[in-house]
Amino acid sequence: MDFREILCKISEEIDSQDLTALKFLCLDHIPLRRQELINDTLKFFEILEEKGLLEENNLFFLKELLYHICRKDLLTNFLNTNITELEDQIQTKRQVSSYRVLLFNLSEEVAKFELKSFKFILRNKIPKCKLEDNMTLIDIFIEMEKRGILGEENLDALKEVCDVIDKTLVKKIKDYELTRVERSIERGPVESQYGEEMMTEQATIGDFPGEEVQDKAYKMSSRPRGYCLIINNNNFQRAREEKPEHKELKDRKGTDVDAEALKNTFKELHFEIVTLQDRTAKQIHQDLQSFQKKNHEDKDCFVCCILSHGDKGTIYGTDGQEVAIRDLTSYFSSSNCVSLAGKPKVFFIQACQGRTTQSGLTLYTDSKQEREFLEMDTSLQSECIPDEADFLLGMATVENYISYRHIIDGTWYIQSLCKNLKEGCPRRLDILDILTNVNAEVSQKIDIKNKGKQMPQPKYTLRKKLFFPIN
Template sequence: MEFSQLLFVISEALDRTELAALKFLSLEHVTVRKREDIEEPKAFFQALQEKGMIEVGDLFFLKELLYRINRIDLLASHLGSSREEMERELQVPGRARVSPFRYLLFQLSENITKDDMKCFKFLLGKELPKCKLSPETTMLDVFIEMEKKGILREDNLTVLKTICGKVDKSLLKKIEECGLNSFGEGEMLVTEGQGSSTGAPEDSAIWLASSVAPNSLGNYDQTSQLEVYKMTSRPRGVCLILNNHNFAKAREAVPELRKMKNRNGTDVDADALRKVFSNLHFTVEVYRDCTAEEIRKIVNNYRCMDHNNEDCFVCCILSHGKKGIIYGVDGQEVPIQELTTSFTGQNCQSLAGKPKVFFVQACQGDAYQKGVTVETDSGEQDHSLETDARFQLDCIPSEADFLLGMATLQDYVSYRSPSQGTWYIQSLCQHLENSCPRGEDILTILTAVNQEVSSKIDKQNAGKQMPQPSFTLRKKLIFPVN
């Protein structure tokens, strides 16, 4: 059957309730505003085509949607698939395009009776406007309004769990069975050798999201397997590259930075990053030679963007730096923490529950000049190294879903070849290019980067470099190439 005719036949077989379910399950791909304009299945399929979610030769998302709403008859008669085949397909990591969070809410709506829904609406009377809780409002509509109000997110199920516990404990049990009751929760790991922790991130501890969900007894099921972040949108998201090369302004404006050199070789890194993230289906945006204020404005612009239709955000920073900061080309400082915390769920709601990835190529300590062929990315020279810095604990937010990849450990220099780029970025791009097609997750890739970079040596000064990732990811982060 011809493609458009196939979609037409399937659309004719769907009723309004099923259309509402399909639109809800596709909210990560079709914006709420666009969704409200869709009143028939044909328009819904058109919207999915515009987003590249269904097309000739790739009908998997359509198959998944029909499977999710239990229209196995359409799945079998028009798309040549079956319940068993879809169950096998959806076991493949990263294959599902409907998020577990969205599917859980849909399943809850299917199990909520009319009486339960009345109770639900009554208990939300102080949270949502009365006009949004009318008798005509469906349970899916209620969930959408809860999300709009910010009281329901993938990493915040507190209100939902509380209400489900009051309305019907079997609903609460369903949430627990889906393993979503630990979203946003984590276990604290104390960094070895830095003393005991009082519970705050700045007190020598780093918050890492737990990879397992509590069972009904409140213990951790060690046999649980990590979920995979949804990574199916096209584009996947934005890859922002801040590439600082020319530091003449810094040398003129800040006397103590008069020996700061231009970062020859940084364009090699920027080109490598542009290539690899373009191939991973990101929209790559490159900004060159930015002052500190320009960096802040650019980051704020991307913080304010609508990322609802995207699955991820990546930011790569190439500059001079020192402990916990990067330099603008004017020599002014920008704390790395200021940049990362711009994208927390509170500051950028459209990225809540989605991975935020930062790669920083800059020194994180004082460094001396390394000669002609190998340079360091530090703006200061001939200073002794400090020993009490804890930049990693300050730079990454304690909130879930962040990954911060630093080119070097606290206090130390990182190396850059004027002709071949930096050790860290070049290794990172090479491993992403080689390992993403094999389905390896980002932490496995960064471990390989650590191994490669740490094996290099600056022969002139016997210098070494050790990158360091820090993260609060709750799931495996895999960048599919397809």
């Protein structure tokens, strides 16, 4: 059987109860609002494919889901899975959160007569009208999450109820908390981590329809928080020598000021900095592939800053070869970089995205001048990030336009970005608010000689608030 036939066969074996369980386990990947559109298993598989979580050559996420809902028969009969090997893989590269697995397992152990008691005890926290007779325990968990009384690190209310119903359930919750603390100790000080995460939770908005507040922010407490890769292209002599048509790719004076500003800023934000200088197109691909292959399990985020010449939807290597921004970001999709699945991937691109002319003695542009007018009917920049969650792409300029670089002070965009990160992060502004401030600041600048303006543009598929706490 081919890939699609296998999915069809599996879907025939999945009943409504199993589908409910699969959807619940995927809540960190597929928001509840989107899940309301899923009324059968094939639609569920379709959305997993859209998210990059299910591919013909990468069935791990599906296997993990089937394992957690105890459908080992489907794993062996249709996916030819060695269960022991899969259990080992889940230990090292799990994509379903242990928190979701805990709640699902608890729901499996609460008997129907205990469910009535569960609802009764919760009436002091949830209105009776919201605790309908036909609600399952999974439905109740979702309602608790909506109301902010249940979360990955907010299990007290759940323990209180379980303590009355079945004390063995409380032990399971405490075992989960202990395991979580042990993982946290490996990453950094527990006190610091919990303080930051509690602050983050209080200021976040959820995906649940009809609800105002929900604990939804990306975890950002590991030390270091992740890698910050800075690719700084300055010397384009090779491009000019090898191809006459690249004679307009001047050396990017002032870019080292940007690189240093980014280094200092993200170091203060607790990132591990890696700076690479003057990279060809091939080397840029190799650099990103190298970070794609790293294990990011103990990291919370990945940041990549690219400073170079550019054109529509692309940046240039120092050899004058184009690199599609889409190719670079796609290395970090969930299927291509499992250890970053569900975590924010942030790209800041300082480069032009269109045709420009030289802009005076002290202001240069980060674009190759065009020699002929080209009509472009499609928007490449709109496809610069994968069609899945957790990506943020900050572009120095909107499509078709230039971006400015001062030969002494650096670029308008990067300097404003670093300034606003340093000012906004201590005030607990989330990244989109910070980038809005960058837009406002850069848009006010003007190249007096050529009456040039610049408008940055963030594009994102973030599912949660993204904060970079200073402490």
